[in-house]
Amino acid sequence: MSKVHVTTTVNGDTVEFLTDPRETLLDCLRDKLGMTGSKEGCGTGDCGACSVMLDGVLVSSCLVLGVEAEGKTVDTIEGMAKGNDLHPLQRKFVEHAALQCGFCTPGFLVASKALLDQNPDPTEEEVRYWLAGNLCRCTGYDKIVRAVLDAAAELRGEAA
Amino acid sequence: MRYHTPSTFTEAAEIAAGAGGITRFLAGGTDVLVQLRAGMVTPDDLIDLKHIPGVMDITRTDDGGWKIGVAVSGARLGAHDALIADWPGVVEGMELVGSTQVQGRATLTGNLCNGSPAADSVPGLVAAGATVAITGPDGDRELAVEDVPTGPGKTALQPGEVISAITLPPRGANGGDAYLRFIPRTEMDIAVVGCAVNLRLDGDTITEARVALGAVAPTVRLAPDAAAAIIGTSLDDAALAALTKAAEAACNPIDDKRGTVAFRTEVAGVLARRAARIAYDRAKGAAK
Amino acid sequence: MAKDEYKEFRLVGTRPDRPDGLDKVTGRARYGADIAAPGMLWAAVVRSPHAHARIVRIDTSKAEALPGVKAVITRADFPEGLTGEAWNMQENTMAGERALYDGHAVAAVAAISALIAQDAARLVEVEYEILPHVTDVDEAIKPDAPVIRAGAADATVPEGMPPNVVRYMEFGHGDLDAGFAAADLVMEKTYKTEATHQGYIEPHACLGQLGSDGKGEMWVCTQGHWYIRKMCTDVLGLDPAQLRVTPSEIGGGFGGKTTIFMEPLSLALSRKAGGRPVKVVMSRAEVLRATGPTASASMDVKIGMKKDGTMTAGKVVFRMQGGAFPGAPVDMALYCAFAAYKVPALHHEGFDVLANRPRAAAYRAPGSPMAAYAVESLVDEMCKELNLDPIDTRLKNAVRDGDQSSYGPKFGSIGLVEVLEAMKAHPNLQAPLGPNQGRGVASGFWFNHGGDTSVSMAISEDGTAQVSIGTPDIGGLRASIALMTAETLGIAYDDVRVNVVETGALGVNEPTHGSRATFASGKAAVIAARQAITEMCRRAAAEWGIDAEAVEWVDGAAQPAGPNAGKFPPMTIKEIAAKMSSTGGPIAGHHESVPDGVGASFGAHVVDVEVDPETGRTTILRYLVVQDAGRAIHPSYVEGQYQGGAAQGIGWALNEGYIYGDDGRLQNPVFLDYRVPVASDLPMIDTVIVEVPNPGHPYGVRGVGETGITPPLPAIANAIHAATGARLRSLPMNPPSVLAAIKALG
Numbered sequence A: 001m002s003k004v005h006v007t008t009t010v011n012g013d014t015v016e017f018l019t020d021p022r023e024t025l026l027d028c029l030r031d032k033l034g035m036t037g038s039k040e041g042c043g044t045g046d047c048g049a050c051s052v053m054l055d056g057v058l059v060s061s062c063l064v065l066g067v068e069a070e071g072k073t074v075d076t077i078e079g080m081a082k083g084n085d086l087h088p089l090q091r092k093f094v095e096h097a098a099l100q101c102g103f104c105t106p107g108f109l110v111a112s113k114a115l116l117d118q119n120p121d122p123t124e125e126e127v128r129y130w131l132a133g134n135l136c137r138c139t140g141y142d143k144i145v146r147a148v149l150d151a152a153a154e155l156r157g158e159a160a
Numbered sequence B: 001m002r003y004h005t006p007s008t009f010t011e012a013a014e015i016a017a018g019a020g021g022i023t024r025f026l027a028g029g030t031d032v033l034v035q036l037r038a039g040m041v042t043p044d045d046l047i048d049l050k051h052i053p054g055v056m057d058i059t060r061t062d063d064g065g066w067k068i069g070v071a072v073s074g075a076r077l078g079a080h081d082a083l084i085a086d087w088p089g090v091v092e093g094m095e096l097v098g099s100t101q102v103q104g105r106a107t108l109t110g111n112l113c114n115g116s117p118a119a120d121s122v123p124g125l126v127a128a129g130a131t132v133a134i135t136g137p138d139g140d141r142e143l144a145v146e147d148v149p150t151g152p153g154k155t156a157l158q159p160g161e162v163i164s165a166i167t168l169p170p171r172g173a174n175g176g177d178a179y180l181r182f183i184p185r186t187e188m189d190i191a192v193v194g195c196a197v198n199l200r201l202d203g204d205t206i207t208e209a210r211v212a213l214g215a216v217a218p219t220v221r222l223a224p225d226a227a228a229a230i231i232g233t234s235l236d237d238a239a240l241a242a243l244t245k246a247a248e249a250a251c252n253p254i255d256d257k258r259g260t261v262a263f264r265t266e267v268a269g270v271l272a273r274r275a276a277r278i279a280y281d282r283a284k285g286a287a288k
Numbered sequence C: 001m002a003k004d005e006y007k008e009f010r011l012v013g014t015r016p017d018r019p020d021g022l023d024k025v026t027g028r029a030r031y032g033a034d035i036a037a038p039g040m041l042w043a044a045v046v047r048s049p050h051a052h053a054r055i056v057r058i059d060t061s062k063a064e065a066l067p068g069v070k071a072v073i074t075r076a077d078f079p080e081g082l083t084g085e086a087w088n089m090q091e092n093t094m095a096g097e098r099a100l101y102d103g104h105a106v107a108a109v110a111a112i113s114a115l116i117a118q119d120a121a122r123l124v125e126v127e128y129e130i131l132p133h134v135t136d137v138d139e140a141i142k143p144d145a146p147v148i149r150a151g152a153a154d155a156t157v158p159e160g161m162p163p164n165v166v167r168y169m170e171f172g173h174g175d176l177d178a179g180f181a182a183a184d185l186v187m188e189k190t191y192k193t194e195a196t197h198q199g200y201i202e203p204h205a206c207l208g209q210l211g212s213d214g215k216g217e218m219w220v221c222t223q224g225h226w227y228i229r230k231m232c233t234d235v236l237g238l239d240p241a242q243l244r245v246t247p248s249e250i251g252g253g254f255g256g257k258t259t260i261f262m263e264p265l266s267l268a269l270s271r272k273a274g275g276r277p278v279k280v281v282m283s284r285a286e287v288l289r290a291t292g293p294t295a296s297a298s299m300d301v302k303i304g305m306k307k308d309g310t311m312t313a314g315k316v317v318f319r320m321q322g323g324a325f326p327g328a329p330v331d332m333a334l335y336c337a338f339a340a341y342k343v344p345a346l347h348h349e350g351f352d353v354l355a356n357r358p359r360a361a362a363y364r365a366p367g368s369p370m371a372a373y374a375v376e377s378l379v380d381e382m383c384k385e386l387n388l389d390p391i392d393t394r395l396k397n398a399v400r401d402g403d404q405s406s407y408g409p410k411f412g413s414i415g416l417v418e419v420l421e422a423m424k425a426h427p428n429l430q431a432p433l434g435p436n437q438g439r440g441v442a443s444g445f446w447f448n449h450g451g452d453t454s455v456s457m458a459i460s461e462d463g464t465a466q467v468s469i470g471t472p473d474i475g476g477l478r479a480s481i482a483l484m485t486a487e488t489l490g491i492a493y494d495d496v497r498v499n500v501v502e503t504g505a506l507g508v509n510e511p512t513h514g515s516r517a518t519f520a521s522g523k524a525a526v527i528a529a530r531q532a533i534t535e536m537c538r539r540a541a542a543e544w545g546i547d548a549e550a551v552e553w554v555d556g557a558a559q560p561a562g563p564n565a566g567k568f569p570p571m572t573i574k575e576i577a578a579k580m581s582s583t584g585g586p587i588a589g590h591h592e593s594v595p596d597g598v599g600a601s602f603g604a605h606v607v608d609v610e611v612d613p614e615t616g617r618t619t620i621l622r623y624l625v626v627q628d629a630g631r632a633i634h635p636s637y638v639e640g641q642y643q644g645g646a647a648q649g650i651g652w653a654l655n656e657g658y659i660y661g662d663d664g665r666l667q668n669p670v671f672l673d674y675r676v677p678v679a680s681d682l683p684m685i686d687t688v689i690v691e692v693p694n695p696g697h698p699y700g701v702r703g704v705g706e707t708g709i710t711p712p713l714p715a716i717a718n719a720i721h722a723a724t725g726a727r728l729r730s731l732p733m734n735p736p737s738v739l740a741a742i743k744a745l746g
Helices: A025-032 A088-095 A105-118 A124-133 A142-155 B009-018 B032-037 B074-078 B081-086 B088-095 B108-113 B122-128 B224-230 B237-249 B261-283 C021-026 C061-065 C084-093 C114-123 C176-181 C225-236 C263-272 C284-290 C330-337 C368-386 C390-396 C416-424 C477-489 C517-544 C573-578 C635-654 C712-724 C735-744
Strands: A004-010 A013-019 A051-054 A057-060 A073-075 B002-004 B023-026 B045-048 B058-060 B066-069 B131-136 B139-144 B149-151 B162-168 B175-182 B193-202 B205-214 C041-047 C053-059 C069-073 C105-111 C125-130 C165-173 C185-193 C205-210 C216-220 C243-247 C278-281 C296-305 C311-321 C346-353 C437-446 C453-459 C465-469 C496-500 C551-554 C557-560 C588-593 C601-611 C618-628 C685-690
Touching: A013 A025, A025 A051, A051 A105, A057 A105, A088 A105, A088 A142, A088 C021, A105 A124, A105 A142, A105 C021, A124 A142, A142 C635, B009 B023, B009 B045, B009 B131, B009 B162, B066 B081, B074 B088, B081 B088, B088 B122, B088 B175, B088 B193, B088 B261, B108 B122, B108 B162, B122 B162, B122 B175, B122 B193, B122 B205, B175 B261, B193 B261, B205 B224, B205 B237, B205 B261, B224 B237, B237 B261, B261 C735, C041 C114, C041 C263, C041 C284, C053 C105, C061 C069, C061 C114, C069 C114, C069 C263, C084 C225, C084 C263, C105 C114, C105 C263, C165 C330, C176 C296, C176 C311, C185 C368, C205 C263, C216 C225, C216 C263, C225 C243, C225 C263, C263 C278, C296 C330, C296 C368, C311 C330, C311 C368, C330 C346, C330 C368, C368 C390, C368 C437, C368 C712, C390 C416, C390 C437, C416 C437, C416 C601, C416 C618, C416 C685, C437 C712, C453 C517, C453 C573, C465 C477, C465 C517, C477 C496, C477 C517, C517 C551, C517 C557, C517 C573, C517 C588, C601 C635, C601 C712, C618 C635, C618 C712, C635 C685, C635 C712, C712 C735
Parallel strands: A004 A073, B002 B045, B023 B045, C041 C278, C216 C243, C311 C346, C465 C496, C618 C685
Antiparallel strands: A004 A013, A051 A057, A051 A073, B058 B066, B066 B162, B131 B139, B131 B162, B175 B193, B193 B205, C041 C105, C053 C125, C069 C105, C165 C346, C185 C296, C205 C216, C205 C278, C296 C311, C437 C601, C453 C465, C453 C588, C551 C557, C601 C618
């Protein structure tokens, strides 16, 4: 069995791991680096629970190989809060009860942040289409969409 | 599984040609990894093309067309305003593939090489008259996009051959294209039917047209009769009716979990009509 | 508690942040697959690719020889001689003589890595003899259908029934013939629903460890860890008390995580691998092929109605398959069919039928959505035929407090009339409709379950409180329990910590199912808190030297009950707690019971749709849920239940469904083709929380979790009919079906 040595940057920290080329970035984050905030809900890129940023682009980490992370920058849910300061999206998800079981929540937060970083004032429709690859089975999406719109307003400096 | 990162297409082709077992090229990986995960295909050699210089680039060709690198993601394609201005139908086809997350990785070339008759980006490329550049053990060649897929999951690429770029022709004046697909949900589904229309006008009259249909035959196919039905017309009701009939006649679909023969045939006509109207309006100058 | 008495509460009815919120928005919350243990092995499961096959031979030698493999198990590693439900669970955990459905486990492997385990699973050689199969309920009930299991029928099945009928039931009341004779319109139709999956985003996962001494541990995502303990130990022939089960955070369940699937495999593999812990994590395909789903149904409904809408008689015959084992929820479906109506004559008949599909698990109000689809569709058809308003017709026939229910017992306090009145008053009903748009309404019903409940609570040294509950928190339960406990004790919400504890820490608890957790664990927590209050009053009385009966608890403090009790300043919970070591030791409360006083919940939905007449695609324009919560402890999470139930029902109605090929294999075991609603498919889902307090709960709680999935199926069918004139009597109402129905109108 030949494993590949990978050096990559996760949430600002340089990390190294050995990976079988068949293992996904999600496997490596969860099982080699102990970063279990990213979830596997499907393994086929259909649910978004494993969403991470790879060199600043939103991807499903189940559809990226661990070996492909060599020399790249990965940002996960674990890096979203700065110390104890939550990102407004994180606060708004709690305030709006935008999570029930919470399993899809890390993926929704990572994907929502990617949206707001490039579109600070999205419409409800834009939020819904951007997040169409993030499945939530508990909420019917209503409170999630409201939380994202409210966080966007706060980030724009508008009173909610 | 061995993982390779060649730095030229020639090197990639050499690795592929020299490999004994199952070989896959890796660009966006959104099909390869799904197949790997499901245990459907576990390659012996996986050749990652993303370390080859230029594969992430979208460049204007000398004749005014476009060259699109094999690792250009849907997200990157969708952010390229000049390309969208020329070929909105091609770009919107690609942008319909998968989720926002998948868009961060999935590529036109990968969508084409997966060989699915339902590939959303392929009808737009076919209608546009796009070609692919191929590097192989016996040198380079060029192929029309419609000649790449030969059946579900199958392509005309020979062992050791790898696509090195996709080329779109110059848009030229008074042209417009559009792609529509039908899916049961609003997002995240594989096309039950797809249809791309590319046309050019002289005044109000259509002078050139290409119509391509997806998911209604073993491969994405051109529908020349459908194109003929609107050439020389101003897309009036009679032309739309003829287009509908011709599109339906071009269908040779199957019943499967995504749709029935009757449904696919019927909706192919509907989408051809609707896509033609959009393409026509775009040729008239409507923005995407 | 009088029905219209709306007491002012300090905390109940407010919307504080949930206590587990921070963990869940930072990725720290640990779910089933998020844990590792020293020496841990990974498992992979070998599953049958055939719908029905005799297992001729299993050769595990190549798998065992692969370096890194530590154990391979087959059915031979399980005890023999089980009977009844224990045998059913064991057989479903791992096939014995025959594989009974596509995805049925036949062997399992544990190895030092997930990849090695998967490689080894592919090396297990299984020789099958393929047998005839059947997956459709109407085919499976035929006398000449392939026999799934001879002798599986229970005593309820009369002689001469087809071989796959394993349970039969009938009940009713009144004179059916006279009822139909008294009607101005009698209609009879047949409706079908396809099986759907609960579709929780977290696949099943567990980490199990079992030594040769029969002592074990398990970490598992489940709705009920005592159920897991009992079922695993039944299947493996162990003593329940020797297995300690700790629930992880749970990534959705909806009923599907109230039973076992691969959990016993982790224990059996661990025991065979020298007691090393074994982690099993299902793939999505495994989840869809081999867990859940709900039953599929074929239902005949006949209703008699007078011109004014009065229902005179009703008859239903339901056939349901729940996979290769008994347990399709046909009984519950029958109970719910006419629950919202007061009808003088009713007859219910039901067949539980075996088929070559995975064993059905509970799915949110099991049986009720199917029944509602049939009955609420036919009621709508008759309203349209008689030109009656669908809400007024439901009001005319609505059950009220004290009415005899269609399934037997008398209703206590119920809120159906209040729900329908609130719906009538909602602005959504006035929204104008355009071309190809239509509006549909339907009502729905679900019970509220008591169930074994055990809760303990204790006062900390500083007067804060901890509560230990045994019902896993899927949708904000800890917030609700903290609100009720803090309300009762008279302390701050943030001064209560609620923990979902392992099986070693409490008496037996039934799962978070049956819409019971806020009702049952909440009621027990309030009773336990009252015990602690009694003790704190006793301690204050002792210090003051007065009778304990002369002390009352007000606003978080003990105080003399009236001027005759003595003049002492109130003694706060903090003061009492600070000196508890010297006044008698720890102060705690606990409660164990099967809580009575359950409160059923009625709901009604209004949906506006637009149907594309050229493609048959249905778009949900507007959606309203009105439901009786009794009292909403944390209204945001009550709304969440309403919205989530509606979204699942919308999925079931429009695009979800199991698709089996002619070969009996599941065609859509991935989220790509098992089409749950995505964010862009839905509008905002409006909610109205009706509060008709349940007198059986200290704060008036009813079960709210399940009713919401019931009305969407018929409401959408009724709306599509209003938009197109086409009546869809089979689910899913996906674009090909709707387009075909529109074209059939001519």
